[in-house]
Amino acid sequence: MISKLDLYKVFCKVGKSESFSKAARDLYMTQPAVSQAIMQLERELDIRLFNRTPKGVSLTNEGKLLFEYVNSAINLIDVGEEKILEFKNLTVGELKIGVGDTISRYFLLPYLEAFHNKYPNIKFKIINGTTLELCSILKSGEVDIAICNFPIADSTLELRPCIDIHDIFVCGEKYKDIVSGPVSLDQVVQLPLIFLEKKSNSRRYVEDYMMSKGIKISPEFELGSHDLLLEFAKINLGIACVTKEFSQEYLNKGMLYEVQLNEEIPRRSIGVCFLKSVPLSLASTKFVEIIENKLI
Structure with missing residues (x-):
């Protein structure tokens, strides 16, 4: 059975061409099928839409009124379909990413560049925050994906680890001789400590590990x-x-020195996370693919 929308498409085509036969050719239909469609629409609306003459057809006054609305609606549908096609081809759109400042600078930038070179018409919206803040705005829909410090304990999120990272202690010239040999965490905490603020996921990870060893920290800064x-x-x-x-420049240039520990802090990861319950947009999917492929 022909749908109401199809009937209106036939109606518009006949209205524009003022001919059943021409409309039939444009629609790849037979002329009797076009004629039947118009009669069906007229029956359903209980009104005559076309004047039939030997030279063709013309819209009645009622038909002209209906044509104005239907033609506008069909055009809007066509525009909508074109926009959807543009999104599918990634010729328009926006990619909203949540990320911390440090990860953005030391990890994310090459992938943003690669994605932009491949899909130059996709706009970026970058929102900065801590891992806790990013998980919150991810759930609120403000961003499509977040790139965070793992681990994250949240069953609503899909987690894709990307690279392993290592937490270390570093010092300047003043302390390098004091910590020149392998030292224990107990010895490290006797010195002035500089840590990220408490809400940082990186800080919590190291602090939790040290607490598991019975070591409590009290940073100076x-x-x-x-x-x-x-x-x-x-x-x-x-x-x-x-x-x-993320500290290699300072270490390589001798501006800072790594403190050699008796026991290394277990490695952790940086990765991409997104909501399990919400399908990724095409732009987000392609961006995640670029990250994963460049890491292979």
Whole structure:
């Protein structure tokens, strides 16, 4: 059975062409099928829509009124379908990413560049925050995906680990001789400590590990960014707990020195997370694929 929408599409085509036969050719239908469709619509509306003449057809006054509305609606549907096709082809759209400042700088940028080069018409919206904040805005729908410090204990989220990272302690010239040999965590906490603020997932991970060893920390400085940890340690304000992979420039140039521990802090991960209950947009899917493929 032909649908009401199909009837209106036939109606519009006949109205524009003023001919059943021409409309039939444009619609790849037979002329009797077009004629039947118009008669069915007229029956359902209980009104005559076309004047039939030997030279063709013309809209009645009622038909002209209906045509204005139906033609607009059909055009809007066509535009909508074109927009959907654009989204499918990633020629328009927006990718909303939640990420921390440090991960953005040291991990995310190459993937943003690769995605932008491949899909230049997709706009980015980047929202910064701690892992806890990013999980919250992810659930509220403000971002499509978040790139966070793992572990995350949340059963509503799909977690895709990307790279392993290592938490280490670093120091400047003042302390390098004090911690020149392998030292224990008990010895480290006797020195002035520089940590991220308590709401940081990285801070909680290291603090929980040390607590499991019966070691409680009381930092001299609690800072809001990883870069500040490095700078404070460089000017000898204490021993900073940092991410090794994000501190290589300071270590390689001899601005900071890694404290050699008797027992390394277990590695953890950085990864992508998104809601299990909400399908990823095509743009988000392609972005995650770029990250995973470049890591292979």
